[in-house]
Amino acid sequence: MPPAPTSARAAPLHVLEVVGNAIVGGMETWVERFIARMPRERVRFTALVPAEGPFADKLRALGATVHAVPMADDPSWTSLQTTLALVQAEGVDLLHAHLPRAHVLAGLVGKLAQRPVVATLHGRDIGMFDLEVHRATGSHLAVVCRQSYFHALSVGVSPEDVTCVPNGVDTAMFSPRPRGRSSLREALGLAQQTPLLGFVGRLSPEKAPDVFLRAAQALRTRCPEARAVMVGDGPMQQSLMAQAEQLGLTGWLHFLGLRDDMPAIFSELDVVASTSHSEAMPLALMEAMASGLPVVATRVGGVPDLVEHGRTGWLAAPDDSGDIAARCALLLADAALREAMGRRSRQRVVEHFDLGECVQRMGKLLDRLVPPAPPAAANVVARQFLRQS
Template sequence: MDLPSDSPVRPVPPSPATPAPLHVLEVVGNGIVGGMERCVERLVAGLGGTGDFRFTVLCPSEGDFAERIRAVGGGIGVVPMPEDPPWSSIQMVAAMIAAERVDLVHAHLPNAHLLAGLAARLAGVPAMTTIHGRQVILPDLEIHRLVGSHLSVVCRQSYYHALGLGVDRGRLSLEPNGVDVEAFRPGPRPGDGLRATLGLAPEALLAGFVGRLSPEKAPEVFVRAAALLLQRLPDAHAVLVGEGPMKTQLRDAIAAQGLGARIHVMGGVDDVRPVFHDLDLLVSSSNSEAMPLALMEGMASGLPVVATRVGGVPEIVAHGSTGWLVAPRDYEDLAGRMHQTLTLHELRQRMGQAARTRMERHHRLDEALQRLAERMRLLARPAAAAPSALTVAREPRMAGGTVGGRKTR
C-alpha cells in the first residue's frame, strides 16, 4: 500500500544485506598431523562454525590431516606442492580462487607460501602466510617480497627478526598461539591411561616428552637428561609420547644403556589430555620452537615444565614460577631441574597451578582466534573492518612495560 506523501509514517528502509561469510583458502605445505597442522585444524573448527568464515584447505595429499579438516567442517582440495611449483598448478589454484570466490589466501610453510602467493597475485586477492617457526627464513622472505604477502608471526622473536630483515610494519603482525583452557585442564589420573599401559603405580614419579620425534625437537637430549635423572631417582620413570623419524634410533639408544624398563618410547595418541593427567612433569628439549602447542596444553592441564630457552618459549614459561628454562642441549641442567621439580612436591604443585593460571590469563585460544579473525577481515575486506582493527600491525607488548620501543602505563 502506498502512503500519502504527508503521512507521518515512513517505510522502514531494508536492512543491509548480511555479508557473505569470508571465504579463506588455507594452503598447507604438509599432509602430516603436527603442531602447525593442528593450528590450522583449530582455526577451521573455531572460526568456521561462527557463520562469519568459510574455509577450504589445500594440502599435498589425502590422509589423517585431510580427514580431520573434514570432521570440523572444512572443505578439502589436494594439489602437489613441490618447492618449485609448475605453472599449471599455479594457474589451477588461481582459477579455483576466482571460481570459488575466495576472499583471502592463507599459507603455511614456504612451499605453500610460494604456490599460494603467486596464485593469489594472479587472481587479484590478498595473501598472508603464518610463520610457525622462531625466525623468518630466507625462502619466506623472498616470496613475501615477490608477491607482497602479509606475514603473521606467532612469537616476539619472529616479529623483531622480521623487522630486522626489513619487513615493513604494515605487512607484519603478531598473532600468538592460544590453548583451549576448557578442553585442557587439570584432572584425575585415568585408571586405564598411560600409567596402566606402562605398568606404573599411581605414586611413581613420571616425567614426559610430548611431541614429534624429530631432530628440531631434540628428543635425544631428553633421553640423556632422563638417564642422568634415573641415576639419582631410581624409582622414577620417563616417557616419550609421539611419532617421528627418530623413534627407532631413540629406542635403540635407550636399549643400549639398559634403560628400556625405565625410559619408555610410546607412539602417538589421538587424545593427549589423559597423558598430561598421568604425568608429574612435562619437558621440552627442543633446539627450535616458536610457540609450541604441547607445552601450552600441558601447562593448561596443570603441569610444571622444564623447557629450553628458545624462540617464543620464554613468552610462555615464567622461569621459577611456572617451571624452569635451560639452555638448549644442556642435558645436565635439564636433568638437574627435572630432579629438583620431581623431588619437591609442594614446588611441583605450586608451579603447576601457576602454569594453569598463566594459560588462562594470557594464552586463551578464543582470544587468539579472535585476533586472527580481525587480521583476516582487515586484509580481505579493509573497508568493512571495524575501526579498532585498522591498526596496520599488532606490535608485541614486551615485559617491562614497552610497546614497540615506547613506554606504556
C-alpha cells in the same frame, strides 16, 4: 573466553587455507583448531593439502571443502593453474598459507588473482625463502612469537606487513583433572605412586629428543624410582629406541607413539620437559601448562614468552641435559613445588594464551586484509590469465 570476532560483512569471508604438509604436528593442529573455532557465519573454509589422508579427513569433518594439490618449493604449472581456477571459480576472498611451499603457491596465485595473502610462519625465524616470497608477492606475514616479530623487522619487513598472533590452547579441553587410578601406569606395569616425566612432540632433530634421552639417563641416577615416557613419532624414532637401549634406559623409559587422547595423557604426567633446539610457540608445552603441569624447557624462540622461569617451571640452555635433569629431579621430588608451579602454569596460559584470543586476533587480521568488496579488476585479470592458459 574472548568473544568471537564480529564483522559487518554481508556474507562470510571465504578463506583458502593452503597447507604445505599433512603430518601430525603443531602446524596441522593449529589449522584444525582455527577452522573448528572460527564461527561459520564469519568465515567459510576451503583447504588445499598436498595429499589425501587423515589430515584432509579431519578438515572435512570440521566442515571445510578440501582439495589435494601437489606442492613444491618450485610450484608446477598444474598446481598454479588449478589453484588460480579454484580461487576464481569459488570466490575465494583471501589465501592463508602455512609452510614455505604453501606460501609460494599462495603468493603467486594471490598476485595473479589480486587477492590478499597471509602466511603464518610457525617457526621462530623468518627463512630466506619466506622472505623472498613476501617481497615478490606482497604477502602479509603472521608470526607466533615476539622473537619472530622482531626478527622480521630486523631483516627488513615493514611493521605494516607483519603481525604477531601468538598461538593459543583450548583451555577447556586441556585442564587439570582429578587424579584417580592411573591407567597409563597400569598399562606400563608401574606402581601407582611412580613419578612420571613426559616428552611430548615430534621425534625429529629440531625437537632434540636425543637430549631428552641424555637427561633421562642423568635423571635415572638422581630419581631411580621415577620413569619417563616419550609421546610422538617421527624420523628419529628407530635411532632413539636404539640410543635408549645403549643408555640403559630399557624398561625405565617408554615410547608411547602417537596418541589421540592427549588431555588424558597429560593428566597422568607429573612434569613435562621440552628439549628443543628450535621453537616458536610450542603447542605441546602450552597444552601441558593448561593441564596444570610444571615444565622444564629450553630457552629458545618464544618459549621464554610462555614459561616464567622459577614460577611456572624452569628454562635451561639448549643441549644442557644435566641442567634439564636436575630441574626435573627437583620437581619430581617435591609434590608441593609441582602443585604450586602447575597452578601458576595453568593461570598463565588461561590469562595470556587462550585459543579464543588467538582466533579473535587472527579474525581481526583477516578482516583488515580483505577489502569490503574485491576489486572488479581482479576478476578481469584472473579470467584473462585463465583464457590465455
